[in-house]
Amino acid sequence: MKADILTIFPGFFTGPLDHGITRRACEMGLANIEVHDLRQFTHDRHRTVDDRPFGGGEGMVLKPEPIFDCLEPLQLAPREQRLAGAAKESVILLSAQGERFTQNIAGELAKLDRIVLICGRYEGVDERVADFIADRELSIGDYVLSGGELGAAVIVEAVMRLLPGAVGNEASTRQESFSPHVDLEAPGAADSTCGSGGLLDYPHYTRPADFRGMTVPEVLLNGDHQQIRKWRREQALEKTLRNRPDLLQGVKLSDEDAKILAKIERSQRLTTND
């Protein structure tokens, strides 16, 4: 996969993407990240990338020319083809007004050959970028950042760790928080603990079993895999209900899950009534 990042602060990316799985994916030849400095696509002495908004108002707006000019030599497929899914490429504008970036979108992007990420700054980007060259606008959350660079780094990392071969143990990405449903009856799935199936992940522990008097739950030490699987599923359901109840609507619950959830809800009601 190729990732092109368009920014007025190219130095920003020296560091965040040079570690861990993104670095590994690049070294293994699974990914290639190229950062493009938008100021190199300006045509004036001051290398101006922004201007005042038409109609008045606060702040400055990123001009369209450097963005269009930077994209041209990248020789992407025409936008209509990209939007129709006929080209495995996507041009993404980072924007607080965009669709919320999720694990599902990361999964969709990981199937492409190329993603292009346009980082905004100031009050935002001239709207013609969203209207005529970007395929989608993505937001990394309901808050306003000063620029799209952190968002681009977040997307690159989330996508690249899903590239086949990027993470040493691929089963681990299938059972992480938010991962789509895992068929627990499928071959190999039985070894993969409980599989997230859209829930938040279950708690993890490692040695020592007793750390300063804080002990690991007994069930994880007894080697009974059926019990461990059940406990993990229960923990994942409990944590999801507590922190992200909205996620439960998209989860395929088994009869056993429904019973566990009802039990957790009953005990929560009892605690609240006490």
Ligand code: SAM
């Ligand atoms: N005026 C814009 C608004 O109210 O929606 C905010 C502009 S923000 C200060 C500057 C740039 O930061 C945006 O163009 C976008 O690229 C980036 N940005 C800010 N918040 C973001 C978010 N939640 N997700 C992705 N990018 C964001």
